[in-house]
Amino acid sequence: MILQQTVSKEIQFSGQAIQNGKEVTMTVYPQPAGSGIIFSRSDLAGKPRVRAKAENVVSTKKSVTLGRDGWKIATIEHLMAVFHGLGIDNALVEVDGDELPSGDGSALVFAEQILEAGITTQELPRKMIHIKEPLWVEGTVFSGELPLNAMLLALPSDHLEVSFVFTSDHPVTGNQFYNFKFSTERFLKEIAPARTIAFMREVEYLRSQGLARNTDLNIAVLVGDEGYENELRFPEEIVRHKILDILGDLYLAGPIVAHLVAFRSGHTLDLEMAKKITQLQNKQEG
Template sequence: MFIKKGRQQTLNKEIKLKGIALHTGEEAEITIKSAASDRGIVLFRADLESKELIKARPESVVNLKRNTSIGSRENKKANISTIEHLMAALWGAGIDNAEIAVSGPEIPVIDGSAYPYYRKIKEVGIKKQEQKRSYYVVEKTLSVRDNSASISISPYTGFKISYTLDYDHPVVGKSFFEFDVSKDDFAAEIAQARTFGFAEEIEKLHQQGLALGGSLDNAVLIDKEGTVNPLRFENEFVRHKILDVIGDMALNGRIMGHIKAVKSGHKLHVELAKKIRENMIEEEN
């Protein structure tokens, strides 16, 4: 079921952010521009001649290896990776419509959280648009599972995420955190939580062409004894997992439901997002 509530929003004026890309290790820049009502979030590769617009939707996802990447199945050169933190920031800032030019194959990671994007959007301000904002209300439970990892969404009058993190690692261990958009502050509670990685995995990731831009400036590094750099929250790891869920669920715009996740990652998030999208398309038609 779809309901209309409030008005759609875009940015007051365009913003630019640049920095290192987490996986390629290359310099990257994005320009976020305002967009018309009902446009949604669209991205394109500014370094390519085609300038093919890619909608931030579940069906646009082309890779889920340690990040969420979208692209064109006809033109693989147009792929854009590591969109999840930016998508979470746009959602948290209340942006429904935006056009994003990306200088290369990956979004800059900045500090490893969603906060730099969020802060920049808030600095330039937000513009209300004439069209009503649409929310998709989940009316039946949907779920996906992969062994001990799972994620589901159930009917709820709002948007809530309950996440259980459980790593077989002495520093991370098991933790639980909950975010409810009607009660909690995205900027204070979730947006600043950074991505994290394990020192013992770095060499293997590099061999796979991943995390080449990772550093203590943009990720929490975990070794056998503790974290190499200080945490922003005692439970920053599980808060960041919720950030990832928000970013991946934002592929469907605004939804209402209660998400329960256990040890889930981008692959399961997007599988659930695709199930939600299937229901949305059925109801739209």
Template sequence: MVNHQHTLAKPVSSTGIGVHSGNIVNLTLLPAPANHGIRFVRTDLPGRPGVTAHFNNVVDTSLATVIGAEGCIVSTVEHLMAGFSGMSIDNAIVEVDAYELPIMDGSAGPFTELIQSAGILRQEEGSKCYFKVNTPITLAENGKSVTVYPADQFRITCTIVYNHPLIGTQTCDFVVTPEIFRKEICTARTFGFLHEVEMMKRYGLGRGGSLENALVIDTDRVLNEGGLRFADEFVRHKALDLIGDFSLIGMPIMGHVVTHCSGHAFNHAFLEKFFSQKESWETCTLVSDALQAGGKK
């Protein structure tokens, strides 16, 4: 846990393909002042409208996490947001010239490398605030669940269950630090089943999808050359998605998040439950490694 906010040391750009549109997307990450947060700006629209990365601005979670406000829509933000959160970036401006972010290789690895290439700047004027969980908060429904327990760090335990011989039941457990995020989480790729990919393409979706930006699974094998990056890459990617989705709460959580069969929609529903249960948490900063309680929001 750190006591100061961070931003990028300099602007940095990249180009990739939109997984659903199939169009080329240009992306630029820029520094932002303390207490700014993460804000997306659509450079392809008149007036360059923007939207702040916050769960109140989530407008769709069916295929990816989509945020929108005042005529500005940005889709598939979860992998970049996971990169910002995992690398402890609090403030940045994201310029993009399309409605969806580039999918890159299907993980947060390229975004993490982009952040590292920009450099990370400590902002002495900005104290970092946390949501400190004091009593458990749970959302459970139809075999899915998310619970956050009190803890003195951000820890995630993620379990998935698939009726498929290559996946089955997988669980991962991480205390999320920049080092662990870089080495163990950020390169885990999104995945899909071959019959689902074929169906999506028939309906005009996933036009930019390929074996270059997703794990594709047939009945008994992974179709990607080189196979898996981790034996449990599937659940690691779900943990990556969770980090990205939970970053939309606006401040990092000091707590242990335990999930079972959750996804974008259920993660978002949990964030709404989290904010409705204000008696279970408080805001705080870290000063000389000691907790300083703040007011509830």
């Protein structure tokens, strides 16, 4: 039997948000068994809370945003991936702004500080979600103005595994593939350090839209017209980060046991799968 876990003590992270560029402080608190993952805005009256569930997502534009009653918390996916990777079931995350700090653009900073603080095993069993029959969602992504098919499948398996195909017509990145068989050790080594991608030709446009305003461009894999603008951590860092996103996005449904096969999937399609898994789980429990 696998038991639930929480962080052993209060942990604080500070830094710029990746999209709006504002300085924010995030504090992660231990929570009792059965609490789940909860996000809260400490800068708002009453410190309103929202559960990290698929039905509470209000946007998937460039990141995953939770919200309710007009307020929101954006870019939760990297921290959620760490909770997934380290087996954290219960935590309260307080943020004094509308977006989480970016760390170094990956999930590594969050993972390292949580491990340093410690993880406490609790008395209740984890409710693992075993995918017993194939599930899939399909959608469309755009390469410039060109629409492309995208798909995410969840197949029965006795362990968590993610296979991801990233495609691009950009001469620098090309197509990338990575297969990740889950263990906490492999997550920390292979997935957590992978940063998000930023095409230099898109940065100014994104900033005009209020996005990508973090002043440290090294928090992303910078793709120029003729090569990478900064040093890669892995040859296939881009697709590894896509796997990081999937692990965070699908943790909105809970700890999953399945082989996830992704073809050009992004936050929107990931959320559809999280909702489908949640509906299936509710049906099985009801």
